[in-house]
Amino acid sequence: MEILNVKHGLEIIVALLCFIILLPSSLNLRNLTKVYLLGSLCSFFTSKIYVLIGPSYLVRDVETWGNFICISLVLSALFVIIRDSKPMFARFPVYLTLLPLSGIIFFAVISTSYAIKDILEFIMQAGAILVALLIFGVNTYLFKWKWTFLGSILAFLCAYIIPFINFNGPSNGLLLGSILLSLGMILLTFSLVKYPFNTEIT
Numbered sequence: 574m575e576i577l578n579v580k581h582g583l584e585i586i587v588a589l590l591c592f593i594i595l596l597p598s599s600l601n602l603r604n605l606t607k608v609y610l611l612g613s614l615c616s617f618f619t620s621k622i623y624v625l626i627g628p629s630y631l632v633r634d635v636e637t638w639g640n641f642i643c644i645s646l647v648l649s650a651l652f653v654i655i656r657d658s659k660p661m662f663a664r665f666p667v668y669l670t671l672l673p674l675s676g677i678i679f680f681a682v683i684s685t686s687y688a689i690k691d692i693l694e695f696i697m698q699a700g701a702i703l704v705a706l707l708i709f710g711v712n713t714y715l716f717k718w719k720w721t722f723l724g725s726i727l728a729f730l731c732a733y734i735i736p737f738i739n740f741n742g743p744s745n746g747l748l749l750g751s752i753l754l755s756l757g758m759i760l761l762t763f764s765l766v767k768y769p770f771n772t773e774i775t
Contacts, residue, residue: 576744580751581621587755588618591762598766605653605670607765613646614758637690641680644697648673651704658712702730721764728757 592614599607620639624632652670676697683689705726712718735750 576747578625580747581625583751583755585618585621585625587758588614588621591758592618594762594766598769604769605667606650606657609646609650609653609670610761610765613643613650616642616646633687637687637694638680641690641694641697642677644694644701645673645676647701648697648704651701651708654708655704658708698733702726702733706730719764719768721760722768725757725760725764728753728760732757 592611595607595611595614598604599611616639620636620643623635623639627635649670649672652673653667656664656667656670680690680693683693706723709718709722709726713720713723732750732753735746735753738746
């Protein structure tokens, strides 16, 4: 239980710091990537705070919903990057970047089986990491984006893989995964603030 509290506490602190750092450059609402990521961070740390201080009988539901909304918003942010990488005439309408959020409807109608919801969450996480690796990998190679973008995704990938590795104690894996997740958030936030790439809605 103590390790879990440390894990959630670390993630809350890092997510809040990343939110505060990203907020000033997103107030004009013209960089949709940052706006979606702000929403993702908000969903993430809100659910984690509830896990620490909320009634225990709702913890699993709140954490599951928080994680799902978080990853849906991350996918929307990736959609924005894909859209903005295309020539003006080939860009799809900006409202289609909200498409990943439609998964919330299907998530809501799924039965209360946590196993099914966990599988769906794992699939969406894997999809987001794969798409992000392709986007940031290609742009780092072709357009010399800073390595910190790709480094953040590699940290997220490692955090995703950690739960599938058999450590001597499960608490070690939980803490390591939390550290890698926090590192990914820090690197990505630093990269978005220091090296912005899409700054306007068109």
